Amino acid sequence: MISIRGLTKRYGANTVLDGIDLDISAGERVAIIGPSGTGKSTLLRCLNYLDRPDSGVIRIGDLTVDAATASSAQILALRRRTAFVFQNYALFANKTARGNITEALITVQRKPRAEAEARANEILREIGLSDKSASYPAALSGGQQQRIGIGRAMALGAALMLLDEPTSALDPEWVGEVLDLMRQVAERRQTMLIVTHEMQFAREIADRIIFMDGGRIVEEGTPAQIFDTPKDIRTANFLRRVR
Amino acid sequence: MRALDVDYMLGLVSVILGYVPLTIGMALAAMVCALLLACLMAVERVMRVPVLDQFVQLFISFFRGTPLLVQLFLFYYGLPQILPVLSGINGVTAAIIGLTLHFSAYMAESIRAAILGVDRSQWEAAQAVGMTQAQSMRRIVLPQAARVAAPTLVNYFIDMIKSTSLAFTLGVTEMMGATQKEAAGSFLYFEAFLVVAVLYWAIVETLSFLQKQLERYLNKAITR
Numbered sequence: 482m483i484s485i486r487g488l489t490k491r492y493g494a495n496t497v498l499d500g501i502d503l504d505i506s507a508g509e510r511v512a513i514i515g516p517s518g519t520g521k522s523t524l525l526r527c528l529n530y531l532d533r534p535d536s537g538v539i540r541i542g543d544l545t546v547d548a549a550t551a552s553s554a555q556i557l558a559l560r561r562r563t564a565f566v567f568q569n570y571a572l573f574a575n576k577t578a579r580g581n582i583t584e585a586l587i588t589v590q591r592k593p594r595a596e597a598e599a600r601a602n603e604i605l606r607e608i609g610l611s612d613k614s615a616s617y618p619a620a621l622s623g624g625q626q627q628r629i630g631i632g633r634a635m636a637l638g639a640a641l642m643l644l645d646e647p648t649s650a651l652d653p654e655w656v657g658e659v660l661d662l663m664r665q666v667a668e669r670r671q672t673m674l675i676v677t678h679e680m681q682f683a684r685e686i687a688d689r690i691i692f693m694d695g696g697r698i699v700e701e702g703t704p705a706q707i708f709d710t711p712k713d714i715r716t717a718n719f720l721r722r723v724r
Numbered sequence: 725m726r727a728l729d730v731d732y733m734l735g736l737v738s739v740i741l742g743y744v745p746l747t748i749g750m751a752l753a754a755m756v757c758a759l760l761l762a763c764l765m766a767v768e769r770v771m772r773v774p775v776l777d778q779f780v781q782l783f784i785s786f787f788r789g790t791p792l793l794v795q796l797f798l799f800y801y802g803l804p805q806i807l808p809v810l811s812g813i814n815g816v817t818a819a820i821i822g823l824t825l826h827f828s829a830y831m832a833e834s835i836r837a838a839i840l841g842v843d844r845s846q847w848e849a850a851q852a853v854g855m856t857q858a859q860s861m862r863r864i865v866l867p868q869a870a871r872v873a874a875p876t877l878v879n880y881f882i883d884m885i886k887s888t889s890l891a892f893t894l895g896v897t898e899m900m901g902a903t904q905k906e907a908a909g910s911f912l913y914f915e916a917f918l919v920v921a922v923l924y925w926a927i928v929e930t931l932s933f934l935q936k937q938l939e940r941y942l943n944k945a946i947t948r
């Protein structure tokens with residue numbers, strides 16, 4: 482069970498997150514949609530303290546992190562319970578595909594190398610990149626890099642997977658394979674919070690859709706509720722524009 | 725113009741070659757120490773540890789802002805006068821320490837620039853998987869920075885080899901010191917210094933060749 486209370490983030494006078502309250506139950510797949518500059522990325526980045534929120538409380542299982550008092554040990558603990566998939570992949574450039582997956586297992590989770598490598602090989606098979614295990618990111622296509630990015634996140638066994646527009650930076654030809662992999666992850670009921678502009682995909686995999694605007698959650702509900710019968714005029718307008 | 729004494733020069737080559745190990749040894753020892761010190765200072769400069777940062781900045785500024793020869797004289801002839809424990813220091817050790825401090829200041833700045841050049845997303849990805857700052861630095865950022873800084877660092881090593889010749893002013897008989905002695909005996913200054921110049925040149929050319937191989941290897945390693 483994950484709970485977020487009053488999460489707020491300001492950049493100067495600009496309130497980017499304006500008191501976000503959100504609960505996510507184990508195994509739930511939540512998709513966030515909304516206009517550009519609304520704070521969707523900031524929300525995800527505040528959830529693992531890549532950006533430090535100004536106030537608000539995040540609870541994941543028995544871990545509670547309050548922005549007012551968050552220690553670096555708590556921040557590390559929070560990051561170790563979450564996994565992040567970046568829009569621009571952000572694979573470790575000095576590590577092979579397999580090294581990208583084993584790195585945190587060895588350095589952070591202190592698994593023996595052999596065990597980490599066995600796990601990585603398993604993941605590489607699942608994401609269909611066993612033959613690229615010794616390749617460096619620079620030698621991989623965008624689609625392959627993002628599949629490794631998702632594989633790296635899968636390997637962590639995190640309580641919550643955060644995905645920030647995983648297909649937005651991809652050439653159109655690679656989008657399909659990455660969406661397929663995310664479907665696979667979603668089917669296993671990995672708890673996930675995904676920001677996406679792929680409305681059809683969100684409708685297909687999400688248990689719940691959240692529409693954000695101006696740093697707030699404007700409306701949330703099942704895909705059918707949000708996409709077919711939006712209650713708020715802003716949601717309706719947004720959906721009309723993106724369709 | 726008189727003719728060059730070629731026989732003398734050939735004889736001298738084998739004499740001076742005997743001092744190449746000392747020259748390379750001093751440079752290697754200073755290089756290893758300077759690299760370690762430079763990495764520590766570069767990481768500190770990026771992290772900006774309070775108080776320590778002011779000290780490191782001062783250190784770098786001093787060692788980049790004064791001539792190496794002056795620094796060597798200050799350590800070897802000057803410091804022992806106020807710190808008697810240093811009075812037993814030999815010229816080779818003093819030269820290695822001097823070269824280390826001098827070059828570490830330069831190398832710290834190039835490593836720092838290389839660290840700052842590593843894309844922010846690399847830091848973020850490391851933090852996101854739960855690495856500590858130190859782990860992110862050591863496992864992800866520094867290796868990428870090292871790759872970028874490597875050619876420059878080899879340049880400093882080349883510079884260092886040439887700078888070991890200053891050790892002769894501390895009474896060390898290395899390549900330059902040996903040449904000086906030989907020349908003083910034979911009065912064939914041109915031949916003697918030409919020979920030592922060509923030998924330095926040959927060492928540097930060899931290193932430049934290795935540097936190109938290294939660059940090619942580094943480029944290949946990460947795009948495989």
Ligand SMILES: Nc1ncnc2c1ncn2[C@@H]1O[C@H](COP(=O)(O)OP(=O)(O)OP(=O)(O)O)[C@@H](O)[C@H]1O
Pocket residue numbers: 492495497515516517518519520521522523524
């Ligand atoms: N580091 C920063 N400094 C200042 N302002 C920032 C910073 N990061 C984000 N912002 C501002 O915060 C607001 C929300 O940005 P955010 O990236 O969270 O939006 P988003 O909903 O993810 O948009 P998009 O759909 O374009 O990705 C924007 O107005 C942005 O300019």
Ligand SMILES: [Mg+2]
Pocket residue numbers: 521522523645646
């Ligand atoms: Mg965004």
